[in-house]
Structures are given as structure tokens and as C-alpha cells.
Amino acid sequence: MSEYRLEMRGVVKTFPGVKALDHAQLQLRPGTVHALMGENGAGKSTLMKCMFGIYHMDEGEVIYEGEKVEIKGPLDALNRGIAMVHQELQPIPERSIGENIYVGRYPTKQFGPVTVIDHEKMYADAAKVLKEVHLNFDPKAKLGSLSVSQMQLVEIAKAVSADCKVLILDEPTSSLTAAEVEALFTIVDELRAKGVSIVYISHKMDEILRISDEVTIMRDGQYIGTWQAKGLTTDFIITKMVGRELSNLYPPRENVPGEVVFEVKDFTSINPKSFRNATFNVRKGEILGVAGLVGAQRTELMEGLFGLRAHTKGTITYKGQELKIDQPRDAIKSGIAMLTEDRRATGILGVLSIADNVSIASLDQYLIGGIMLDDGKIEKLVQDNVAKLSIKTPSSKTQIQTLSGGNQQKVLISRWLANDPDVFILDEPTRGIDVGAKYEIYCIIAELAKQGKSIIMISSEMSELIGMSDRIMVMCDGRVTGFIDGDKANQENIMALATQFE
Amino acid sequence: MAKKFDLKKFASNNAIIILIAVLALFVGMTTQNFFTTRNLSNLIVNMAPRFIIACGVSGCLITKGTDLSAGRQVGLAACLSAMLLQSVDYSARMLPWLPDIPWPLALLIVMAIMAVFGAINGVIIAFLKVPPFIATLGMQTIVYGLCSLITNNQPMGGYKKSYLNVASGKLFNNDFLPFLLFFALGVGLFFWFLYNKTRHGKYMYAIGGNESAATVAGVNVPATLIRIYILASLMYALGGFLVGAKAGGASTATGLGYELEAIAACTIGGVSANGGVGTVPGVLVGVLVFEVLKICLQFMGVDPAYTYIAQGLVIIVAVALDLRKYLAKK
Numbered sequence: 072m073s074e075y076r077l078e079m080r081g082v083v084k085t086f087p088g089v090k091a092l093d094h095a096q097l098q099l100r101p102g103t104v105h106a107l108m109g110e111n112g113a114g115k116s117t118l119m120k121c122m123f124g125i126y127h128m129d130e131g132e133v134i135y136e137g138e139k140v141e142i143k144g145p146l147d148a149l150n151r152g153i154a155m156v157h158q159e160l161q162p163i164p165e166r167s168i169g170e171n172i173y174v175g176r177y178p179t180k181q182f183g184p185v186t187v188i189d190h191e192k193m194y195a196d197a198a199k200v201l202k203e204v205h206l207n208f209d210p211k212a213k214l215g216s217l218s219v220s221q222m223q224l225v226e227i228a229k230a231v232s233a234d235c236k237v238l239i240l241d242e243p244t245s246s247l248t249a250a251e252v253e254a255l256f257t258i259v260d261e262l263r264a265k266g267v268s269i270v271y272i273s274h275k276m277d278e279i280l281r282i283s284d285e286v287t288i289m290r291d292g293q294y295i296g297t298w299q300a301k302g303l304t305t306d307f308i309i310t311k312m313v314g315r316e317l318s319n320l321y322p323p324r325e326n327v328p329g330e331v332v333f334e335v336k337d338f339t340s341i342n343p344k345s346f347r348n349a350t351f352n353v354r355k356g357e358i359l360g361v362a363g364l365v366g367a368q369r370t371e372l373m374e375g376l377f378g379l380r381a382h383t384k385g386t387i388t389y390k391g392q393e394l395k396i397d398q399p400r401d402a403i404k405s406g407i408a409m410l411t412e413d414r415r416a417t418g419i420l421g422v423l424s425i426a427d428n429v430s431i432a433s434l435d436q437y438l439i440g441g442i443m444l445d446d447g448k449i450e451k452l453v454q455d456n457v458a459k460l461s462i463k464t465p466s467s468k469t470q471i472q473t474l475s476g477g478n479q480q481k482v483l484i485s486r487w488l489a490n491d492p493d494v495f496i497l498d499e500p501t502r503g504i505d506v507g508a509k510y511e512i513y514c515i516i517a518e519l520a521k522q523g524k525s526i527i528m529i530s531s532e533m534s535e536l537i538g539m540s541d542r543i544m545v546m547c548d549g550r551v552t553g554f555i556d557g558d559k560a561n562q563e564n565i566m567a568l569a570t571q572f573e
Numbered sequence: 574m575a576k577k578f579d580l581k582k583f584a585s586n587n588a589i590i591i592l593i594a595v596l597a598l599f600v601g602m603t604t605q606n607f608f609t610t611r612n613l614s615n616l617i618v619n620m621a622p623r624f625i626i627a628c629g630v631s632g633c634l635i636t637k638g639t640d641l642s643a644g645r646q647v648g649l650a651a652c653l654s655a656m657l658l659q660s661v662d663y664s665a666r667m668l669p670w671l672p673d674i675p676w677p678l679a680l681l682i683v684m685a686i687m688a689v690f691g692a693i694n695g696v697i698i699a700f701l702k703v704p705p706f707i708a709t710l711g712m713q714t715i716v717y718g719l720c721s722l723i724t725n726n727q728p729m730g731g732y733k734k735s736y737l738n739v740a741s742g743k744l745f746n747n748d749f750l751p752f753l754l755f756f757a758l759g760v761g762l763f764f765w766f767l768y769n770k771t772r773h774g775k776y777m778y779a780i781g782g783n784e785s786a787a788t789v790a791g792v793n794v795p796a797t798l799i800r801i802y803i804l805a806s807l808m809y810a811l812g813g814f815l816v817g818a819k820a821g822g823a824s825t826a827t828g829l830g831y832e833l834e835a836i837a838a839c840t841i842g843g844v845s846a847n848g849g850v851g852t853v854p855g856v857l858v859g860v861l862v863f864e865v866l867k868i869c870l871q872f873m874g875v876d877p878a879y880t881y882i883a884q885g886l887v888i889i890v891a892v893a894l895d896l897r898k899y900l901a902k903k
Contacts, residue, residue, distance in 0.1 A: 379789065400791040409789065417789050420782035422849040431779050432790040434772045443770045486790065 073137050076101045076268045077122070077153075077237055082131035084117055091117045092128070093292040099237060099268040104259060106283035106300065107272045110312055114292040115272050119239045123155040124148045146175060154230035155239040162222050164215030169197035171214045172229045200232040204258050219366070220247045227258065238262060239270045244278060249570070256282055274532075276305045290314050291505055309534070321538035322513050326520035328357035328541050333494050333525050338375060338385030346372040346549045349385070353494065353525040358516065360540030360557070361529040362565050367546040369529045370412050373496045377402045377409040389494065403432060408487035412498040412529070414476070418483050421472035425464055426453045428471045428482050433489040456485035460515060477508025484515060495519060497528045501535065513539060533562050547571045589841055589891050593862045593869075600869040607872055614748040616864055618740070621753035622815040624860045627835040628764045629808025631856050632801040634839050635781045637848035638698060638705030640802070641832050642712035643809055646690055648828030649720045650813025653683045654736070655729040655823040663731030667724070676736045684810040690716060691806025695799030713832070720825050728824035740818035753815060760808065765853040777801060782849030837888040838863045846892055863887070
């Protein structure tokens with residue numbers, strides 16, 4: 072038997088428009104924690120989904136315990152002892168914790184000739200498993216009664232219950248508090264001592280350096296290398312992840328912040344757990360970064376300003392004039408544009424053409440006689456933007472869903488540019504976009520600021536915030552906890568404000 | 574960039590249409606009187622109201638909705654038309670006090686009444702967020718009840734000549750130019766323009782493609798949906814008016830099952846059950862395929878019971894093939 076518990080070699084996976092994995096590889100030793108690192112879109116999650124059988128790879132092989140295997144699906148993976156805790160949870164909130172742990176593999180018993188689910192055994196086992204990961208929940212309680220971070224821990228219990236030999240943790244700490252992270256690390260240590268191989272995906276350097284034995288770095292779907300975690304530095308990892316010198320990551324900024332134009336006062340959600348008393352302003356030509364942990368309610372606040380979520384009190388003013396915004400079209404009329412966080416769910420009109428996607432928010436401008444749309448004008452708008460933002464597309468009639476993430480994002484930016492707004496709210500504008508296209512998006516943002524637009528940019532990538540912002544607003548648990556000037560910002564002072572829980 | 578013609582893909586994307594075309598050729602060659610003026614003229618007359626109804630429901634389908642009340646609304650419209658357009662000297666007149674009114678005025682009255690039902694459908698779907706399937710299922714039953722109520726469950730006939738002539742009349746007495754053809758043509762052109770050249774059309778496709786994204790882009794989703802359901806009801810009104818004229822009578826049974834035929838025709842014609850996709854020429858092809866299938870089976874002397882089974886199979890296969898196009902991409 073080889074020294075590895077599991078090996079993936081030469082893995083290729085292509086999606087329409089993107090080569091997500093390009094001869095990626097991974098070697099897991101028993102009883103180790105193996106960190107898998109890379110920027111968003113580097114292919115980490117895709118590689119893990121191939122290992123777990125959610126995706127079928129186009130090329131490549133998996134060698135598990137010395138044998139070449141073909142993993143047919145998640146159930147097959149679980150039966151072989153490979154378990155995965157997903158980045159995006161897949162909870163069934165209306166069912167009990169126990170059922171969520173054993174869904175798809177319920178323990179059964181004979182009831183005469185009928186096979187029925189053995190609820191007693193299921194709940195007893197579930198209680199045992201929960202105890203094993205130091206959780207004190209009633210397995211009969213509804214999963215929906217737990218918080219998101221608690222659900223994440225239940226997911227981990229589920230993986231443990233499968234008695235796994237390989238455990239994949241895809242960004243497990245993204246919604247956990249510091250205490251919960253400690254609890255998770257204890258569990259990870261115990262599993263490692265039992266000989267389980269753990270793949271650990273995270274963006275948090277300190278976590279990686281603390282918990283992992285080995286580090287594999289990926290970039291643009293390719294394998295970059297594997298190193299012993301001991302002795303690695305953050306700088307080394309980032310350089311390998313990004314593939315270029317840090318100084319060239321962001322375009323030079325030539326914007327000059329002017330007078331305050333956009334002001335938000337005491338803005339409060341109707342949901343008491345969401346944003347409260349948010350007060351801030353943005354200058355003309357300024358890039359205001361918005362930092363915070365998952366659950367800080369940054370997206371909710373921005374969606375509130377844009378009219379996607381309701382608020383109970385607070386005012387928004389632009390150039391001294393109070394805006395009344397109850398729905399997105401009010402915001403758009405007031406000169407505000409918003410790139411939402413989840414491009415696929417709330418951004419692109421997938422089956423429609425580039426032309427439709429670009430023009431949808433500004434159709435009023437292309438009318439002939441108040442009724443008929445001027446196709447020529449629309450085509451010109453599209454061609455202008457395709458050239459200006461160098462959007463790579465076969466034609467303006469191409470379905471937007473066939474484009475890469477970066478090009479989709481550029482199309483969405485074009486959509487707003489057509490309205491010539493004054494305030495841009497950008498929620499994670501480079502999420503799921505490859506490194507080269509990221510730089511282009513940064514250039515567009517810098518150019519907009521230079522033209523005097525006010526920009527509010529939410530980002531979870533610390534370096535992006537520090538590299539792009541004139542000022543950074545930090546949020547924690549629904550409140551604005553402070554502001555830091557861009558040239559004075561660093562990981563430490565941002566985190567200090569981001570963890571100011573009441 | 575010229576695309577290479579892919580025969581296999583073409584065949585799988587148009588399987589149902591090819592199948593029906595082959596069937597028509599087969600029937601045409603094995604039976605007599607299939608490719609005759611009379612039969613083709615019949616086909617046009619049968620297709621016209623169905624195409625108009627299918628155009629109405631297409632907007633609901635493109636926005637990922639549906640309208641199960643379509644058939645009953647057609648029935649109610651036919652009954653309303655009947656009440657308004659019975660000839661004044663007909664003894665069993667439903668509304669004996671009613672003066673003689675010209676058919677265009679009656680049509681407008683019927684359309685105005687039916688628009689109310691569409692508006693209610695639209696409001697329930699857009700504001701109360703009731704799934705269209707459920708909302709229009711409820712409306713279907715309500716409309717049927719109302720129709721029974723106002724007609725006392727009595728079938729109506731004795732139409733005045735000018736009304737009957739709407740369906741039976743022909744331009745220049747040419748068999749290929751029935752008046753019904755021009756109604757269908759007008760509706761088809763109107764919908765083509767609406768879907769391709771107006772904001773309403775673009776908003777409709779945007780909502781079907783991704784309702785949340787359309788909202789973010791500033792589309793007034795509720796107003797667009799309400800317009801779609803009102804327009805649909807206007808088409809059922811026109812459809813029902815024409816169906817009544819064609820049949821020379823109307824009862825509560827008129828329009829039974831028309832919603833399913835219309836939905837099926839749209840789907841066969843490429844209006845996607847996943848939303849955001851569908852064209853007026855596609856709807857026309859769908860209606861054509863469905864009517865040709867019916868005529869073929871009729872000519873082959875197939876028991877009507879089997880005709881229903883065949884139609885049902887075609888609907889399921891068409892939707893399955895349509896969804897396969899999307900599944901294959903995952």
C-alpha cells in the first residue's frame with residue numbers, strides 16, 4: 072500500500088466557458104490535516120466535489136487506499152468513508168437534527184414484512200454522535216431552531232457519524248465564532264489522532280498555519296505545489312496563490328475624493344437581528360470598503376439601501392436631498408446601482424442574451440415613439456460596452472450563462488453604466504472570478520472613482536479591501552463599529568473592529 | 574461565424590415536430606382526401622382560436638407561471654358572447670330585454686369583463702405570491718361556477734347571422750382566407766411585436782429568466798405579471814367569442830380542456846417550462862403540430878379514446894425532451 076490514503080492525479084474538469092480544473096492533483100496521508108489553498112475560483116471546491124462524487128471529472132484518476140476507484144456519487148463516497156462538509160450548507164430546517172444527520176441512510180428495522188425506519192436507534196445514535204463532537208443538542212429538535220453556525224457543527228457531526236477515513240471541510244469556520252472555532256479544532260485534533268485524513272479549505276492564514284500538517288496550493292485550476300506547513304509564511308503562501316508580486320495586484324488609483332455626497336443616517340432593518348443604526352457617508356470619487364465577518368449584515372445593509380430589504384427608520388440623502396427608496400427601481404431612479412453578491416441568483420438573466428442583459432435596466436432610453444424599442448441603439452450600446460470593458464463574447468446574442476464569471480460581471484457593470492448612476496454599491500465584485508479578470512474589474516472600479524462616482528465595496532478579501540479602498544467601514548453583528556483610512560488599514564485593526572460583539 | 578449543421582442535434586431538438594410531419598405524410602399517402610382544400614381550410618379554421626388562446630397563455634408560461642383557468646375562461650367568454658348576440662327574434666333568448674347590438678361591441682364588452690378575471694389572477698400571483706398553478710386552479714373552478722350560474726346550465730343557440738358569419742365567412746369567398754385567419758394573424762403579429770419590440774416583452778423574458786435578478790435590475794415585476802395575465806384573459810375572451818361563433822352555440826362545457834391544449838402547444842413549440850424562453854412562431858408551430866396530430870388520427874379512423882391517449886403522450890414527451898436540453902448542460 073502506498074503512503075497515501077487518497078491520491079487524485081491529473082484531474083481535468085470543464086464547465087461551459089471555464090476550465091475549472093486543469094490537471095490538478097492532491098495527495099493525502101493518513102492522520103494528517105491537509106490544507107488546500109487558493110484564491111476564489113482557483114478550483115478548490117471543484118476538486119473536492121470531484122473527490123466526493125458530486126462532479127464527474129473529465130480526465131484524471133482517484134487512488135483510494137492503494138486502489139484506483141471511480142466515485143459514482145456522494146452516497147458512494149460516504150460508503151467508502153469519504154465525507155464532506157460543504158461550504159454552502161444543505162439543511163432541511165423543517166426536519167429534526169437526527170433526521171438531518173441520517174438522511175439518505177436511515178437505520179431501519181423489520182416491522183412484520185415491512186422495512187421501517189428505526190427512529191429509536193436513529194435518535195440514540197444521533198445523540199451519541201453529537202456528544203462525540205461535544206454538542207449538547209436534542210436530536211429531536213428541529214434543525215431550523217439552530218443558528219447557522221450550530222447547523223455547521225451538526226454538518227460536521229454528520230460527517231463524523233459516517234465513520235469516515237477522509238473528511239473534507241470546505242471553509243468550515245466561515246460562520247463560526249471564535250469559541251466555536253476552538254471547539255472545531257479540538258474535534259479536528261481528535262479525528263487526526265484517530266488516523267482520519269482531513270482536507271481543510273480556508274482563506275484564513277492563521278487557521279491554516281495553526282492546524283495543518285501539509286499545504287497544497289492551487290491557482291486557476293492548476294496544481295502549484297505541496298509544502299510542509301511548518302516553516303511556511305503568509306507572504307510565501309499569498310505569492311504562490313496569486314502568482315505575481317503583491318505590488319502589482321491593484322491598479323494605481325488616481326481618484327481624488329471630494330465633498331460628501333451620499334449620506335446614510337440611523338438606517339435600521341425591520342429584522343431586529345439585522346443591521347441597526349447604520350450611519351455613514353461616501354464622498355464624490357471615493358471608494359469606501361466595507362469589512363466584516365460572515366453574519367456582520369453588510370450585504371443586508373446594502374440591500375436595504377437599494378430597496379431589496381425593508382427598513383423601519385433611517386434616512387438616505389444624496390447631495391442633500393432625501394431619497395425615498397422602497398424598491399430597487401426607486402434606487403435606480405435616484406442614481407444608485409448595485410452589483411449583488413450572488414451573481415447567478417440575483418444578477419444575470421441566465422438564458423437571455425448579452426444584449427438583453429445589458430439593456431434591461433435602461434430600456435426607457437431606447438424607445439421610438441414611446442413604444443417600440445430601437446434595436447440599433449441597443450446594439451450600439453452593447454458593442455460600445457463590449458469594446459470599453461473588453462468583454463469576451465462571440466456575439467451580442469450569446470446567452471450570458473455561457474460566459475466566464477469575469478465576463479458576466481463586466482456585462483452586469485455595463486448594465487448599470489448604461490444608466491450613468493452616481494453611486495455604485497458593489498457586493499463582493501470579484502467573487503468567483505479568476506485572477507486576471509479580477510485585475511480588470513479593479514481597473515474598472517478605479518476608473519469609475521476617478522470619474523467622480525461614489526463607490527461602496529463590500530469584500531471578504533482583506534487584501535482587496537486594503538488595496539482598493541480610500542476608507543474602510545467595519546461592521547460587526549449588524550452595527551457599524553468603525554472606520555479606518557485606507558493607508559492605515561491592516562488585518563489587525565480591521566479584525567479588532569470586526570469582532571466587537573456586544 | 575457559420576455554425577456547422579448538426580443533424581443529430583436538430584433531430585433531437587425537433588423530434589416531436591418531425592414525428593408529426595412524418596405521420597402527416599404517411600396519412601396523406603395512405604388515405605384519401607387528406608391533402609384537400611377542404612381539409613386544409615378546416616385546419617386553418619380549427620387552429621385560429623387555439624392559436625389565439627395559446628398566445629394568451631404563452632406569457633404566463635414564459636414567466637414560469639401557467640394559467641389553468643384558460644379553458645373555463647374561454648367557456649365563459651363564449652357564453653357571454655352567446656347571451657349578447659342571440660338573434661332578437663329567437664324565442665329562447667337568454668336576455669329578452671337586450672336590444673340588438675353589433676358583434677364588435679359585444680366582443681369589446683366580453684373582453685372588458687374577462688379582463689377582470691385576468692387582473693384578479695395577476696394580483697393574486699404578483700402580490701399574494703400564490704403559485705400560479707394553485708391560483709389559476711382556483712380561478713378555473715370559480716369561473717366554471719359563475720358560468721353555470723349565469724347560464725342556468727342551459728346551452729345557448731340562435732345566434733344572429735352577423736355573429737355566425739365571423740367564423741364561417743371568407744374573404745373573396747376563398748377557402749384559404751377565412752375571417753378567422755385574419756383574427757389569428759392580427760393576434761400573432763401583435764404578440765410578435767409585443768414580445769420582441771417592447772419593454773413589456775423584454776421585462777417578461779427577464780422575469781422568466783430570473784425573477785430576483787429582474788427585480789434588482791429595476792423591473793416592475795408585479796405590474797408586468799398583472800399585464801400578462803390580463804392580456805391572457807383578453808385572448809381567452811377573443812378565443813371564446815370565436816369558438817362560440819364557430820360552433821353556433823355555447824354551454825358551460827365550451828372550452829373544456831382548452832388550457833391543456835394551449836399549454837401543450839406552447840411547450841411543443843419551444844416555450845420552456847424553465848421560463849424565459851419562447852417565441853410566437855414557436856407557439857404557432859406547436860398549435861399546428863397538435864391540430865395535425867388530431868386530424869391525422871381522425872383520418873386513420875382511430876377511436877377518440879386513443880386520440881386522447883396519443884395527445885397526452887405527445888405532451889409528456891415534448892416536455893421531457895425540452896427539459897433534457899437543460900439537463901444535458903449540467
